[in-house]
Amino acid sequence: MTMDRDEQELFTATVRAxxxxxxxxxxxxxxxxxxxxxxxxxxxxxxxxxALFEAQGELTATSSALGVVVGAALGVGVEDGxxxxxxxxxxxxxxxxxxxxxxxxxGLGLPxxxxxxxxxxxxxxxxxxxxxxxxxxxxxxxxxxxxxxSDLGLAVVDVECVSTAEPWAAAEGTWDEAVAAGRRALAHExxxxxxxxxxxxxxxxxxxxxxxxxxxxxxAVRHKLAEVYVAVEATEAAIDAAWQDGTPASATLAxxxxxxxxxxxxxxxxQVLAGIGFTTEHDLHRSIKRSLVLDGLLGxxxxxxxxxxxxxxxxxxxxxxxxx
Amino acid sequence: xxxxxxxxxxxxWLDEHHDELVATSHDPGDxxxxxxxLSKVKRMTFDAGWMRWGWPERxxxxxxxxxxxxxxxxxxxxxxxxxxxxxxxxEVLAPTMIDHAHPDVAAEMVPKLLRGEETWCQGFSExxxxxxxxxLACRAVRDGDVWRVTGQKxxxxxxxxxxxxxxxxxxxxxxxxxRGITALxxxxxxxxxxxxxxxxxxxxxxxxxxxxxDVVVPVERMLGPEGNGWTxxxxxxxxxxxxxxxxxxxxxxxxxxxxxxxAEPGALSASEVGAAWAKLFAFRARSRMTQHxxxxxxxxxxxxxxDKILLGTxxxxxxxxxxxxxxxxxxxxxxxxxxxxxxxxxxSRAATIYGxxxxxxxxxxxxxxxxxxxDR
Numbered sequence: 054m055t056m057d058r059d060e061q062e063l064f065t066a067t068v069r070a071x072x073x074x075x076x077x078x079x080x081x082x083x084x085x086x087x088x089x090x091x092x093x094x095x096x097x098x099x100x101x102x103x104a105l106f107e108a109q110g111e112l113t114a115t116s117s118a119l120g121v122v123v124g125a126a127l128g129v130g131v132e133d134g135x136x137x138x139x140x141x142x143x144x145x146x147x148x149x150x151x152x153x154x155x156x157x158x159x160g161l162g163l164p165x166x167x168x169x170x171x172x173x174x175x176x177x178x179x180x181x182x183x184x185x186x187x188x189x190x191x192x193x194x195x196x197x198x199x200x201x202x203s204d205l206g207l208a209v210v211d212v213e214c215v216s217t218a219e220p221w222a223a224a225e226g227t228w229d230e231a232v233a234a235g236r237r238a239l240a241h242e243x244x245x246x247x248x249x250x251x252x253x254x255x256x257x258x259x260x261x262x263x264x265x266x267x268x269x270x271x272x273a274v275r276h277k278l279a280e281v282y283v284a285v286e287a288t289e290a291a292i293d294a295a296w297q298d299g300t301p302a303s304a305t306l307a308x309x310x311x312x313x314x315x316x317x318x319x320x321x322x323x324q325v326l327a328g329i330g331f332t333t334e335h336d337l338h339r340s341i342k343r344s345l346v347l348d349g350l351l352g353x354x355x356x357x358x359x360x361x362x363x364x365x366x367x368x369x370x371x372x373x374x375x376x377x
Numbered sequence: 378x379x380x381x382x383x384x385x386x387x388x389x390w391l392d393e394h395h396d397e398l399v400a401t402s403h404d405p406g407d408x409x410x411x412x413x414x415l416s417k418v419k420r421m422t423f424d425a426g427w428m429r430w431g432w433p434e435r436x437x438x439x440x441x442x443x444x445x446x447x448x449x450x451x452x453x454x455x456x457x458x459x460x461x462x463x464x465x466x467x468e469v470l471a472p473t474m475i476d477h478a479h480p481d482v483a484a485e486m487v488p489k490l491l492r493g494e495e496t497w498c499q500g501f502s503e504x505x506x507x508x509x510x511x512x513l514a515c516r517a518v519r520d521g522d523v524w525r526v527t528g529q530k531x532x533x534x535x536x537x538x539x540x541x542x543x544x545x546x547x548x549x550x551x552x553x554x555x556r557g558i559t560a561l562x563x564x565x566x567x568x569x570x571x572x573x574x575x576x577x578x579x580x581x582x583x584x585x586x587x588x589x590x591d592v593v594v595p596v597e598r599m600l601g602p603e604g605n606g607w608t609x610x611x612x613x614x615x616x617x618x619x620x621x622x623x624x625x626x627x628x629x630x631x632x633x634x635x636x637x638x639x640a641e642p643g644a645l646s647a648s649e650v651g652a653a654w655a656k657l658f659a660f661r662a663r664s665r666m667t668q669h670x671x672x673x674x675x676x677x678x679x680x681x682x683x684d685k686i687l688l689g690t691x692x693x694x695x696x697x698x699x700x701x702x703x704x705x706x707x708x709x710x711x712x713x714x715x716x717x718x719x720x721x722x723x724x725s726r727a728a729t730i731y732g733x734x735x736x737x738x739x740x741x742x743x744x745x746x747x748x749x750x751x752d753r
Binding site: 255258259267269270271272275276278279280282283286287288290291293294303306309310313355357358359360361362363365366368369370371374375377 | 384623633634645648649650660663668680686736740751
């Protein structure tokens, strides 16, 4: 089951308008529910994920949809998916650890967690078995943080012992598959932030006059923007290859490419926008901050690059990738 | 024939004929041996039909998707049976002939290239016009039914092994710039042509200077009408950055695979290997999309500059790994494997220079894809 080309285009435009029109994460969550975005996620996951996360990245909007995407791969329902606790910045293991009756949880709550009564925690034990359970939000004692990107509304969860009303149930699917789904979504969102940074820098380069001409005439500026354009295109391609392939390995590579290229976009676009881009009077700083946070979710580019390289060194072979 | 059928059929055939198809000479400095081997592989794949798929029937092909060509080159380079630089010249020059030569000339000549009976070269760059192709000066003067060509080309790959040359000449005035250029299909045994190979830093006579002194070329060897040379060039350049680069990606994959199997434990850094792998992944993902766009009939254009930039970066990153991870072999080794690694590392330095330097590609991206307007 999938959508045809026309349906995909219509759906993408509708989602984009929805993201643009929602003033908050809660409003976007509500609007997505009304739109049937979750049904689309089931019918045509690629179109649903691309449409929403690219729009979120472009417009620096947010929602709890990342939890839904990760949760869906573990058999967690939509309602509880939005309250899924993710690994914290720089980590990609399940946030909970089932050791005896006491489950320590260290992770990040997505926007809106504090407005919920129930969160969902995924935990793993010494045997590697994966479990999930609904947990009272109060039991997680989430702390809303401003952090780098205060618009995002993330909450830090760090508790030594969580008890659950319902027993821990064996999760469907694997953690690797769930993380892969999240990484593809985050790669799309990073791509959105890069597109906006490039648009802003390009507009500035064409409008800003120095030495009697737009700075877009100077090769030093043109080549920086060209590098960002290449970074955007390479990220799109890597994401495409990850969907074609569908494995955790390719999802990880897509996130690596997106995170690495997002840094190129941040660096060059900030330099082209120069002084004004360093102020809060211009919107660039929003995309820069959002992109940094997104890189840190479910494994940052630097950590994952090293991990991927270590796996290749261990295997002593380069596996087949991107078949024609 | 669909791609899966082609792939499994070709793979089985390559397995079966591996011993005949594998090169016997491993001296990277021996270009003549490489060319002889290339001819043999092209002849065998043509006669077995594989080389004919994806080319129009009017030039000896069997028709079908251009993806067949992409996969054939991927399989041959990925298995190390041919060197991608010399193999993929076909992907650059045959489409140009099909699109612009007189149909009779194309029908007569293209099969010779596909079957490896002939080698062709591409006479574009000149001593004073490298990146600035529109300023080329090699002159052709009309004399009845012939053009008389006088001038010089440089960086002409494989000219000393070539029977023909796709040559850009100035037929208008220098002030006409790109409007005064015409493309000719020239026999390299014509009187008045002198070829002087240039030895590159990786020890191969990879390309040449070519001198033309009153060389006679019949008018029916024009590619398109007089003054059409710029169009020919602009339509040819994307072919340098499409199927040929897909083949090169398969070769890089094979070399990285061999490096991982060869390097001593601890010789390579995990973060650098991961970064190279991600670059190769992104390049191949991009090139894959280009192959599919080409197969669906899209006309390729400036967007292929992105492919070239990604290829250049990926190739140099991978061979930087080689230089670091196999440093002793690259610096001191005189055995066949070391000599090959050294040669390939050195050649990789050209990946951001040949076929339009990375700076020229970025100029194209800025002007044509980002629409930043003129730069001067």
